[in-house]
Amino acid sequence: MGALIVYLAYMGLQLFVVDHVSPLTFLFSSNFAPDEKHPGALVFIIGSVTITLFAICVGGPLGVAVGIFLSLLAPKRLAGAMKPAIEILVGIPSVVYGWLGLTLLVPLVREHAGSQTGFGLLTAGIVLSIMILPTVVSLSEDALRAVPVALQEGSMSLGATRWQTIWNVLLPAARGGLTVAVILGIARAIGEALAVQMVIGNSAVLPKGLLAPTAALTTEIVTDMGSAQEGTVLFHSLFSMALLLLLIAMALIFAVRLALRRSA
Amino acid sequence: MITMMSMPAPPDGVLPETAPKMRVENLNVYYGKLQAIKNASLRVPKNRVTALIGPSGCGKSTFVRALNRMHDLNPSVRVEGVVTLDDEDIYAPGVDPVAVRHRIGMVFQRPNPFPKSIFDNVVYGLRIHGARGRRHLMELAERSLRHAALWDEVKDRLNHSALELSGGQQQRLCIARVVAVEPEVIVMDEPASALDPIATSKIEDLIGELKKDYTVVIVTHSMQQAARISDYTAFFLMGDLIETGKTRDIFFKPTDKRTEDYITGRYG
Amino acid sequence: MAAAAASFHVRSAGAVRRRAVNALMTGALWAAALSILVLLAFFVGYILYLGAPAISWHFLTAPPSEVDAGGGIGPEIFNSFYILILTLFFTTPIAMAGGIYLQEYARPGLFTSAVQFCAESLATVPSIVMGLFGLLVFVTMLHWKVTALGGALTLTLLNLPALMRVTQEALASVPDAFREGSMALGATQWQTIRRVVLPSAIAPLTTGIVLIAGRIFGETAALIFTAGVSVSTGRSAYDFGLFHQAETLSVHLWYTHSESLVPDAARVGNGSALVLLVMVLIFNLSARFIGLGLSRRFMGK
Numbered sequence: 108m109g110a111l112i113v114y115l116a117y118m119g120l121q122l123f124v125v126d127h128v129s130p131l132t133f134l135f136s137s138n139f140a141p142d143e144k145h146p147g148a149l150v151f152i153i154g155s156v157t158i159t160l161f162a163i164c165v166g167g168p169l170g171v172a173v174g175i176f177l178s179l180l181a182p183k184r185l186a187g188a189m190k191p192a193i194e195i196l197v198g199i200p201s202v203v204y205g206w207l208g209l210t211l212l213v214p215l216v217r218e219h220a221g222s223q224t225g226f227g228l229l230t231a232g233i234v235l236s237i238m239i240l241p242t243v244v245s246l247s248e249d250a251l252r253a254v255p256v257a258l259q260e261g262s263m264s265l266g267a268t269r270w271q272t273i274w275n276v277l278l279p280a281a282r283g284g285l286t287v288a289v290i291l292g293i294a295r296a297i298g299e300a301l302a303v304q305m306v307i308g309n310s311a312v313l314p315k316g317l318l319a320p321t322a323a324l325t326t327e328i329v330t331d332m333g334s335a336q337e338g339t340v341l342f343h344s345l346f347s348m349a350l351l352l353l354l355i356a357m358a359l360i361f362a363v364r365l366a367l368r369r370s371a
Numbered sequence: 372m373i374t375m376m377s378m379p380a381p382p383d384g385v386l387p388e389t390a391p392k393m394r395v396e397n398l399n400v401y402y403g404k405l406q407a408i409k410n411a412s413l414r415v416p417k418n419r420v421t422a423l424i425g426p427s428g429c430g431k432s433t434f435v436r437a438l439n440r441m442h443d444l445n446p447s448v449r450v451e452g453v454v455t456l457d458d459e460d461i462y463a464p465g466v467d468p469v470a471v472r473h474r475i476g477m478v479f480q481r482p483n484p485f486p487k488s489i490f491d492n493v494v495y496g497l498r499i500h501g502a503r504g505r506r507h508l509m510e511l512a513e514r515s516l517r518h519a520a521l522w523d524e525v526k527d528r529l530n531h532s533a534l535e536l537s538g539g540q541q542q543r544l545c546i547a548r549v550v551a552v553e554p555e556v557i558v559m560d561e562p563a564s565a566l567d568p569i570a571t572s573k574i575e576d577l578i579g580e581l582k583k584d585y586t587v588v589i590v591t592h593s594m595q596q597a598a599r600i601s602d603y604t605a606f607f608l609m610g611d612l613i614e615t616g617k618t619r620d621i622f623f624k625p626t627d628k629r630t631e632d633y634i635t636g637r638y639g
Numbered sequence: 640m641a642a643a644a645a646s647f648h649v650r651s652a653g654a655v656r657r658r659a660v661n662a663l664m665t666g667a668l669w670a671a672a673l674s675i676l677v678l679l680a681f682f683v684g685y686i687l688y689l690g691a692p693a694i695s696w697h698f699l700t701a702p703p704s705e706v707d708a709g710g711g712i713g714p715e716i717f718n719s720f721y722i723l724i725l726t727l728f729f730t731t732p733i734a735m736a737g738g739i740y741l742q743e744y745a746r747p748g749l750f751t752s753a754v755q756f757c758a759e760s761l762a763t764v765p766s767i768v769m770g771l772f773g774l775l776v777f778v779t780m781l782h783w784k785v786t787a788l789g790g791a792l793t794l795t796l797l798n799l800p801a802l803m804r805v806t807q808e809a810l811a812s813v814p815d816a817f818r819e820g821s822m823a824l825g826a827t828q829w830q831t832i833r834r835v836v837l838p839s840a841i842a843p844l845t846t847g848i849v850l851i852a853g854r855i856f857g858e859t860a861a862l863i864f865t866a867g868v869s870v871s872t873g874r875s876a877y878d879f880g881l882f883h884q885a886e887t888l889s890v891h892l893w894y895t896h897s898e899s900l901v902p903d904a905a906r907v908g909n910g911s912a913l914v915l916l917v918m919v920l921i922f923n924l925s926a927r928f929i930g931l932g933l934s935r936r937f938m939g940k
Contacts, residue, residue, distance in 0.1 A: 111761075111764070111769075111772055111796075114772060114775055114776070115768070115771070115772060115775075118775060169671055169674075172667065172668050172671035172672075173668075173671050173672050173675055175668055176668045176669065176671060176672040177672070180665065180668055180669070180672075181672065182446065183446075185672075188676070189672065189675065189676065191923060191927065192675065192676055192679050193675070194850065194923055195679060195919060195920065195923050196675070196678075196679055197854075198850065198853045198854060198857065198919040198922065198923055199682070199857070199915075199916065199919055200856075200857025200858070200859060200889045200892075200915050200919070201857070201859060201860070202857070202859045202889045202890075202892045202893045202912075202915070203686070203857070203889075203892070203912050203915050203916060203919075205893070205896075206892060206896070206908055206909075206912045207682060207685070207686070207912075209896060210689065210905075210908075210909075211685065237678065240675065244675070255483070257479060257481060257483035258483055258485060258486075259444070260441065260444065260477075260479060260483070261479065261483040261484075261485065261545070261548075262485070262495070262499075263441070263444060263469075263472060264439060264441060264472055264476060264477035264479075264549075265472065265473075265476065265495065265496035265499060265548065265549065265552055266469055266470070266472045266473030266474075266476075266496065266499065266500065266552060266554075267469070267495075267496070267499045268469050268657055268658060268660075268661035269661055269665065270660060270661040270664040270665065271499050271657065271661070273664075274664075275495070275498075275499070276485050276495075279486070279487070280485070280486050291763075294763045297765070298763070298764075298765025298766070298767070298768070299765070300765065300766070300767035300860040301767075301859050301860050301893050304893075304897070305893070305896055305897070325765060325767050325860075328767055328771065329767060329860065329863065332771070332774075332863075332864055333863070333864070333868075337779065345771075346771065349767070349768045349771045349772075352765050352767075352768050353764060353765075353768050356760070356763040356764055356765060356768075357760055357763075359763060360756075360759055360760050360763055363759075459647060461647065463647075466647040467647055467658070469658070470647045470654075471647055474647075499657075500653070500654070501651070501653035501654070501657070
């Protein structure tokens with residue numbers, strides 16, 4: 108782990124140290140022109156953040172809802188059938204999700220949402236929403252199962268309906284674990300590369316709306332790494348993006364720790 | 372070995388008989404294939420304390436959970452028979468179990484306050500049933516906490532977490548929480564078993580007060596406790612309701628040999 | 640009876656509303672759960688529908704084509720298994736040693752929590768970032784170029800934390816009474832772990848390893864720059880060379896879509912997606928059955 112951080116930090120900082128590119132340019136300029144020593148990565152940062160937010164806004168509540176269902180409402184048989192289904196959803200390779208997005212969703216978005224190409228933020232967001240579902244489902248199920256049955260009984264015995272019990276007692280009591288579920292969903296979404304790369308359109312321009320094609324940090328790495336010459340500004344800036352992703356991942360782990368400590 | 376002479380005497384001045392608030396007829400409860408309650412019938416008199424005694428595992432808790440349809444929460448439990456409140460069958464088709472639990476409250480073996488403030492715990496049931504307004508809720512909270520003999524201990528820290536309270540205080544908070552929604556019957560499942568003797572005696576005093584306004588059914592594993600606080604007693608053994616009657620009669624002239632054996636300590 | 644139903648029935652308008660909300664939300668939760676099942680069934684059906692026409696003996700065994708139509712995925716399937724086996728070969732001993740240490744030996748302390756923290760952080764490193772790390776170490780620094788070995792080692796790093804976690808959880812599921820029973824007979828801690836704890840944990844351990852194997856099989860992002868996007872052009876398409884490039888099936892699916900020039904890319908992609916999905920199903924089912932079978936044999940249930 109240490110080697111990984113040191114190495115990526117070393118490579119990721121080359122852009123600023125060797126090529127003398129200002130970190131501000133990298134973070135806040137939307138003009139990605141590495142050949143002119145102006146590798147502004149804002150487009151990719153905005154792309155990553157937007158699709159991640161989209162995924163967590165759609166996949167988060169849906170995942171928690173299924174977690175509630177599995178931990179509290181599901182008849183044993185149905186729960187027994189859903190467990191393997193969710194494991195399979197976890198197991199489906201991200202390229203297959205990407206392929207599904209490409210063959211199914213892209214034409215759908217093109218014809219019904221009024222997008223010209225079908226590639227773009229919306230398509231990528233939907234694919235990611237589905238991909239983070241299993242993570243959010245199983246973690247929120249665990250979080251709710253950890254709430255003592257006594258609390259549920261206490262609420263029901265006062266004449267609360269099942270939903271009132273869930274909303275007023277169980278969800279607040281499981282807050283810590285649910286936060287972790289959402290954070291790890293975010294981690295999964297922001298780090299996903301290929302499924303997004305196959306449907307986001309891969310053009311380094313600021314998107315004008317959810318339907319416009321753009322790019323994200325991960326997808327830009329995938330798209331340009333193969334052709335990047337070692338030692339060039341492009342090569343270095345791709346490593347800076349990897350470093351940024353690594354830092355985000357670590358920040359999310361810290362957030363998980365914080366959430367767990369506060370709920371304990 | 373406990374002899375009959377060492378048993379504390381039941382309350383002096385036996386109260387006059389009252390009409391039954393609840394009736395249980397031919398109740399059977401099954402956990403899957405296992406039958407936990409076998410054909411039990413019982414009358415629960417109004418404004419009196421009815422104690423259920425018996426060795427552990429005899430079905431007392433299973434029985435009281437059938438009184439407010441708590442078994443509905445567990446799909447593997449099946450309940451048969453008739454349980455009435457004011458002559459209305461709570462298991463009749465079309466009856467809303469949520470409405471049943473509104474009228475028949477429950478206090479559990481281990482205190483189970485919600486991880487919220489003391490105030491939010493007390494008014495939880497009120498809010499659930501639609502009460503609003505801070506001042507209005509405050510009045511009701513104070514009344515319930517006084518009723519549960521907890522007001523003086525917590526009045527300065529109503530916004531603190533309920534989990535900061537001692538076990539005995541938590542249990543009285545749970546009683547206040549039930550009292551606040553003004554049920555007609557309060558069912559208690561060994562409410563003092565997790566508490567120390569001082570906290571236990573406070574709970575027992577409280578039960579004596581509660582019966583002025585409520586009908587109380589209490590499960591206890593302590594015969595002394597049943598003798599101290601109850602007006603009526605029912606004895607369970609291995610899922611059978613063996614004998615019921617006035618507490619004084621059950622303790623001093625049991626009609627069934629098995630009851631006598633238990634009272635005199637022959638079952639351990 | 641009419642009176643009975645009336646008085647246990649909802650009286651105030653508020654109560655009616657609360658019941659309605661309850662019914663509505665319960666319905667919504669059911670719908671959410673069922674939508675996942677429908678979604679999965681639809682995915683499987685759709686991929687089957689797209690991919691089935693592409694599948695033939697030729698497609699499954701022939702080498703891929705760079706320019707012309709009619710390429711197969713034989714070497715890719717081989718490479719996927721080859722890299723999977725290499726990765727498991729490296730990952731399993733290290734992860735199990737780490738898991739056993741953390742679960743059975745480690746005392747809570749700075750070192751233990753540092754190891755735990757590293758494992759957790761490693762688990763959230765995006766696989767594309769791990770791929771760049773692999774590129775840096777194996778391709779650039781060691782001058783291996785893109786190789787099967789470099790890909791497998793990158794995947795080892797990527798999956799170590801998950802497998803360590805699986806080991807820890809499997810060991811944690813063994814009741815302490817088993818350990819105490821063995822220690823009370825004078826067994827050393829290592830004897831206890833080897834003869835009592837590990838055999839009791841074999842079912843969840845195997846299930847976990849097979850599920851992770853499924854994930855390794857489908858991993859793509861970390862392999863593009865470490866194991867390459869072409870199959871070996873050496874003596875045979877089925878090449879055991881550790882230092883030869885080795886495009887796996889999942890990488891091939893991505894490559895077909897994004898870079899390849901073949902006119903029948905859609906057919907190759909559809910077929911590859913179907914094969915990948917079937918493999919995932921096989922891994923999941925066998926994890927389930929192996930787990931069940933083993934626990935029946937060892938635990939008598």
